Amino acid sequence: MFLPEIENPKYVKVLIVDDDKKIREILEEFLKREGYNVFSASDGKEALYQIHKISPDVALIDYLLPEIDGISLCKLIKNNPDTIDIGVILITGLNDLEVKINGLSAGADDLLTKPFFLPELKARIKSLAKIKKYRDFLKNYQQILEEEVEKKTRELQKTYLELQETYQEIKELSLEIVFRLAKAAEYRDEHTGAHIQRVSYYSAKIAETIGLSSEEIELIKYGAPLHDIGKLGIPDNILLKPGSLTQKEWEIMKMHTLIGANILAGSKIKYLNVAEEIALYHHEKWDGTGYPKGLKGENIPLFPRIVAIADVFDALTTDRPYRKAIEFNIAIEIIKNKAGTHFDPEIVQAFLKIKDELIEIKNLLKDEEIPHLFALHKKLSPN
Numbered sequence: 001m002f003l004p005e006i007e008n009p010k011y012v013k014v015l016i017v018d019d020d021k022k023i024r025e026i027l028e029e030f031l032k033r034e035g036y037n038v039f040s041a042s043d044g045k046e047a048l049y050q051i052h053k054i055s056p057d058v059a060l061i062d063y064l065l066p067e068i069d070g071i072s073l074c075k076l077i078k079n080n081p082d083t084i085d086i087g088v089i090l091i092t093g094l095n096d097l098e099v100k101i102n103g104l105s106a107g108a109d110d111l112l113t114k115p116f117f118l119p120e121l122k123a124r125i126k127s128l129a130k131i132k133k134y135r136d137f138l139k140n141y142q143q144i145l146e147e148e149v150e151k152k153t154r155e156l157q158k159t160y161l162e163l164q165e166t167y168q169e170i171k172e173l174s175l176e177i178v179f180r181l182a183k184a185a186e187y188r189d190e191h192t193g194a195h196i197q198r199v200s201y202y203s204a205k206i207a208e209t210i211g212l213s214s215e216e217i218e219l220i221k222y223g224a225p226l227h228d229i230g231k232l233g234i235p236d237n238i239l240l241k242p243g244s245l246t247q248k249e250w251e252i253m254k255m256h257t258l259i260g261a262n263i264l265a266g267s268k269i270k271y272l273n274v275a276e277e278i279a280l281y282h283h284e285k286w287d288g289t290g291y292p293k294g295l296k297g298e299n300i301p302l303f304p305r306i307v308a309i310a311d312v313f314d315a316l317t318t319d320r321p322y323r324k325a326i327e328f329n330i331a332i333e334i335i336k337n338k339a340g341t342h343f344d345p346e347i348v349q350a351f352l353k354i355k356d357e358l359i360e361i362k363n364l365l366k367d368e369e370i371p372h373l374f375a376l377h378k379k380l381s382p383n
């Protein structure tokens, strides 16, 4: 029950205990008219039975009762922890001073002297009922609070799980879009999306091995697939030329780094900023002989330094129109020999440590069969 309901008589149970049938009927009728829930008993025994059955809020007890007198009944009520909070009004005769003193000593909460006015009775019942209801409320308060906290916690947990699910869905969707966008660029000269996926997962694995945070690993995983997005801006006669490129054509081909960065520039999304950086610098070389800017060593941002290894490694281990794939171990040797010239030597060290994982990724992402992207994402990122 909530506090506003405390004074409403319809929630108050009153027990009348009197052996005089007529008095019981008068009181019953009056209190019912006032809206109370009224019960009655004609002696102490019946009163005890009713008390345990209905748990009244207020008991109106006549002093003179057969078998168990009013004082004894009052004591029984007040000495029992289950019934101690019932408001007891003891009805005494006019000159029963000793009875009055004994009644108060027995724990009666109020005394009413015969004859009494019904409005006075009503006022006293109202006041005792209010106290009783407050006590009940306080007793239940702790429980109510605990239930409320538990309920809110459950609701919060549910919302949290829903948010996590939505976040996960958005993340998967983003990855899907990134792969598809990158595939569009790659399709013109690669015809499958497997290269960009392998570069993505190789890069993430290397990032993990050199100790980058899980957020950074995600960024490189999402950013790496777009490294050659700038190929969209390279004319077919250069991009798809079967023979070697002229110097002029090669200069145009190199433009794919700048075009890619341009396509991705100005985004508010973090992994697209990383993708922009990777697109721009993935052909830079550790010794400064790369393009487009000829940056050297640690002047080349970290993510493109990682992707550069993953990209070259995948190109070496994949069939190309002009040559067959190089054997895995030989490709690893080539990368190793380019540490300090083409590649960051520390990242090469990390790369060499994860040979087995790289083979696993390669076997999962073969050119001829591209697994469903969601299934793949889940397989490679179980968490």
Ligand SMILES: [Fe+2]
Binding pocket: 227, 228, 256, 282, 283
């Ligand atoms: Fe490239």
Ligand SMILES: [Fe+2]
Binding pocket: 195, 199, 227, 228, 311
């Ligand atoms: Fe590539």
